[in-house]
Amino acid sequence: MYDYFRDLEKFYGILYILFLVYVVFLGVKYVKTLDYNKLYSAPGLLAADTNMRVTQPVKRGNMTPPVDVMLYSVPSPDLIAKGKDLYNTNCASCHGEAGLGNGAAGAALNPPPRNFVNPQIWKNGPTIANMYVTLQEGIPNTGMASFSNISPEDRFAIIHYVHTFNPTYPKDNPDSLKALDVRYSLATGVKAANQIPLDLAMELQVLNSDTLSHNLNEIAYQIRNSRMDSSASILRSIILNENKALHSLASNLKWNESPEEFVKFLETDPVDKGFKATVYQLSADESGKVYMYLKNLYVKNKG
Ligand code: HEC
Numbered sequence: 001m002y003d004y005f006r007d008l009e010k011f012y013g014i015l016y017i018l019f020l021v022y023v024v025f026l027g028v029k030y031v032k033t034l035d036y037n038k039l040y041s042a043p044g045l046l047a048a049d050t051n052m053r054v055t056q057p058v059k060r061g062n063m064t065p066p067v068d069v070m071l072y073s074v075p076s077p078d079l080i081a082k083g084k085d086l087y088n089t090n091c092a093s094c095h096g097e098a099g100l101g102n103g104a105a106g107a108a109l110n111p112p113p114r115n116f117v118n119p120q121i122w123k124n125g126p127t128i129a130n131m132y133v134t135l136q137e138g139i140p141n142t143g144m145a146s147f148s149n150i151s152p153e154d155r156f157a158i159i160h161y162v163h164t165f166n167p168t169y170p171k172d173n174p175d176s177l178k179a180l181d182v183r184y185s186l187a188t189g190v191k192a193a194n195q196i197p198l199d200l201a202m203e204l205q206v207l208n209s210d211t212l213s214h215n216l217n218e219i220a221y222q223i224r225n226s227r228m229d230s231s232a233s234i235l236r237s238i239i240l241n242e243n244k245a246l247h248s249l250a251s252n253l254k255w256n257e258s259p260e261e262f263v264k265f266l267e268t269d270p271v272d273k274g275f276k277a278t279v280y281q282l283s284a285d286e287s288g289k290v291y292m293y294l295k296n297l298y299v300k301n302k303g
Contacts, residue, residue: 065151065153065189066186066187066188066189067152067153067156067186067187067189068187069177069178069180069181069186069187070174070177072152072153072156073128073156073172073177075160075163079156079157079160080157080160080161080164082154082157083154083156083157083158083159083160083161083162084161086150086154086157086158086161087158087161087162090147090150090158091158091162093105093106094106094109094113094143095113095114095115095116096113098117098165099115099116099117099162099165100115100116100117101113101114101115101116102115106143109142109143111142111143113143113144114144116162116165116166117165117166118166119166119168119169119170123139124139126169126170127169127170127171127172127176128156128159128160128163128172128177128180129172129176129177129179129180131159131162132152132155132156132159132180132184133180133183135147135148135150135155135158135159136148136155136184137260137264140264140267152184152186183258214250214298214301214302215301216243216246216247216250216301218301219246219297219298219301220242220243220246222297222301223235223236223239223242223297224236229293230289231289231290231292231293232293234282234286234289234290235290235293235294237276237278238266238275238276238278238279238282238290239274239275239276240270240271240274240275240276241274242274243274244273244274245273245274245275246274247274248272248273248274249265249294249298250298252265253298255291255294256291256294256295256298259284259287259288259291262287262290262291262294263282263284263287263291266279266282266287267279267280
């Protein structure tokens, strides 16, 4: 006799398997849609509550204590030991533990990280003063970022340690150390402004509160109306979004340390900061003029 029940059993058996396959399929699809950034980012304000690109880390402004360049330019066992720790934490990933420029994180970089055992063909140069400049400014458009967050004293320590990779590093002459001192006001200490991510600041509207004590309305008024001043007109020609530009200037006053810092400020993400990409075409003379103009304006309109 034909066994209906066996057929039914088979039928449901197959249905059951198909059902399981379907469930697994749905599961896979769901997992693919999950946003891992959301799942794993710290539940801080930045990731969870706002949907913004974070452009800079939050940094509290500080006064870097004065350092005596002449004193720190002389290596001591203590400085070198400290430098070694700092080097291994901050630099070895790219430059390699032995300074050969072969760290894992640097493998894909072009240009590759410098080989510290070979103090030749360097862009800024291998002396203490040269390397200090590299650490302060980074090498633009390469993997070598600025390490200006490391205190001046610690930077000297790192440099002394790097110099142990090869005994033939050229010596600094006192004049270049003096020039370094002057360039970065090391003997007097450096005041760094508070820094918060621009997008965050704009979103949270804190820029208009008294965390920034500049009268931006007055500054905007001056820029729009100084018709006879060629610096102002150059400035107007590079502004894409006035409000953004003036806020970005006010929220990171590092630019007003020097014309070089100003150019660096302009040329890093200009559009995000409210400037046109034409900032790259400014001559040194033009950017110098705009720098002086803005510096005066911001100093005058400090509340
Ligand atoms: C993310 C990788 C990376 C890290 C981390 C890094 N560097 Fe570099 N560094 C580079 C690259 C890439 C270059 C080569 C740049 C070039 O050729 O223009 C470089 C170049 C240099 C140079 C040579 C500059 C010159 O005059 O040519 C010095 C000095 C230097 N780094 C010091 C350091 C120190 C000190 C640290 C740690 C505080 C450090 N770097 C951390 C990638 C890195």
